[in-house]
Amino acid sequence: MKEALRRLRESNSQTLRRVADLVIEEAIRLTDSKIGYFAILNKWERLLTMIAWSKGAMAMCGMANKPIVYLVENTGLWGDCVRDRKAVICNDYKNCSRRTKKGTPKGHVPVLRHMNVPLMAGESIKGVLGVGNRETEYTKDEATLLQAFANAAWPIIAEAKEREEKRSKCSLQQVCPFYGRHIPIHDVMYQAYLQRFCEGDSRECAISQVVQKRGFLKVPKDLYPNQTFRVEEILKR
Ligand code: SF4
Numbered sequence: 488m489k490e491a492l493r494r495l496r497e498s499n500s501q502t503l504r505r506v507a508d509l510v511i512e513e514a515i516r517l518t519d520s521k522i523g524y525f526a527i528l529n530k531w532e533r534l535l536t537m538i539a540w541s542k543g544a545m546a547m548c549g550m551a552n553k554p555i556v557y558l559v560e561n562t563g564l565w566g567d568c569v570r571d572r573k574a575v576i577c578n579d580y581k582n583c584s585r586r587t588k589k590g591t592p593k594g595h596v597p598v599l600r601h602m603n604v605p606l607m608a609g610e611s612i613k614g615v616l617g618v619g620n621r622e623t624e625y626t627k628d629e630a631t632l633l634q635a636f637a638n639a640a641w642p643i644i645a646e647a648k649e650r651e652e653k654r655s656k657c658s659l660q661q662v663c664p665f666y667g668r669h670i671p672i673h674d675v676m677y678q679a680y681l682q683r684f685c686e687g688d689s690r691e692c693a694i695s696q697v698v699q700k701r702g703f704l705k706v707p708k709d710l711y712p713n714q715t716f717r718v719e720e721i722l723k724r
Pocket of ligand 1: 665685692695
């Protein structure tokens with residue numbers, strides 16, 4: 488594990504995405520897995536943003552190559568490690584009887600085995616690191632190893648996240664539904680709003696104004712950055 492952390496530390500000027508890719512690569516190597524993913528949890532522990540997943544999973548997966556935001560309460564089995572605040576192992580994914588299991592999205596690489604851990608910093612959970620499809624069963628030993636690696640990797644990931652947030656004009660980009668293109672919008676308008684709000688003055692953005700006062704859960708799914716006339720009414724709800 489020392490070697491894995493040394494390699495990760497050498498990435499200290501890389502983007503968050505690159506650091507996340509390295510974390511996944513090392514997690515796969517440490518646990519003899521075939522696939523992996525990494526997601527960041529927001530400070531209220533309600534939203535998980537999938538930052539990166541392994542190339543092996545991507546090859547067969549139709550998921551877009553950009554951050555995807557999930558509400559923790561809507562996540563399937565992979566969110567259990569946040570809800571249970573500990574590692575979760577599932578060695579027979581197909582026959583797994585956990586009631587939270589929802590299956591995988593269409594086109595996703597088949598999952599045969601799965602294990603994930605919450606990234607802990609003291610009592611807080613900062614993210615989720617998951618691996619899958621090891622040839623033999625995952626045991627508590629692999630879970631302990633992955634947990635130790637995830638916790639040790641967090642400060643390096645946090646530095647990359649901070650660097651990225653400083654570079655970005657708006658610090659909400661990693662979790663914003665508009666920025667992640669989760670609300671329908673024409674390309675031209677998207678680029679225009681991106682320039683005006685996300686890379687310009689985010690204080691003028693309706694989404695940012697709601698988030699700053701009430702958090703992301705208060706942001707309606709159809710709110711666009713230019714709709715500041717709606718903010719007052721949204722905040723009253
Ligand atoms: S400026 Fe507004 S739209 Fe852009 S990332 Fe920030 S909150 Fe989202």
